[in-house]
Amino acid sequence: MSSDEATVAAAGGGAGRTGALPFDTAVAHQARVYDYLLGGKDNYAADREAAEKAARVYPDGAFTARANRAFLGRAVRYLAGEAGMRQFLDIGTGIPTKGSVHEVAQAVAPESRVLYADYDPIVLAHARALLTSHEAGATDYIEADLRDTGTILSHAGQFLDLARPVAVTLVAIVHAIPDADDPYAIVARIMDAVPPGSYLTVTHMAWDILDEGTQQGLNGINGGLFKQELTYRSREQVARFFEGTDLVEPGLVRVEQWRPDTPADDGHKSFLWAGVGRKR
Secondary structure, three states: OOOHHHHHHOOOOOOOOOOOOOOOOOOHHHHHHHHHOOOOOOOOHHHHHHHHHHHHHHHOOOHHHHHHHHHHHHHHHEEEEEOOOOOEEOOOOOOOOOOOOOHHHHHHOOOOOOEEEEEEEEOOOOOOHHHHHOOEEEEEEEEOOOHHHHHHHHHHHHHHOOOOOOOEEEEHHHHHHHHHHHHHHHHHHHHHOOOOOOOOEEEEOEEEEHHHHHHHHHHHHHHHHOOOOOEEEEEHHHHHHOOOOEEEEOOOOOOOOOOOOOOOOOOOOOEEEEEEEEEE
């Protein structure tokens, strides 16, 4: 058994997989850490180690992951319901789990069309789960990094009608884009390609929610354990992504505060800013 296969076996996942894996299981990855925090099985020892170390610095890490997933559901229900959206472009999809965008949108409006985009090999390995569309609608999946806007928009132009409003969801992905790659320009290019009346949904790691000690602790984990370098940003910096849109009430808030289904639990506090904006 190869070292990668041994890692799969030790993780209790990847049944039936043989040969070398197309990713490094020895280095933590955001999508797999997120999967672990949500109680999934598609993660490895390095991912669990990173999650546990982060929990010692910020105990509400698991709460943050769950709150982020719950926010996605609420936001998509709003978009498909109250906002009347029927086209969705979900970039940075992550490992499929219960409550994916097409499941939520098509439960409200079965005719919804959903295009997913991600580049992570472990996410791609599960892409088939994202293609189980309601017969009245459609789903598709492309391999692309958020920075590859040309590829994303080319496929979107074939699968979606870009003359009609599109709901663009960037949930827990933009903080994986460093300042050097100009994430504001990337998001602007995506939104420039869709017409007025389209929506932008973003969640983003928050810097200004954390105290200095927690910032230093998480930075140490970020630089030492993760394959991806994650960039925390302030509320003001995250608000810049929504330029050219009108924020839906309650505006840019922590994920658990955006139109919660139940009263907020004051004993827990996420470190993600979240918002939904309608393009003017």
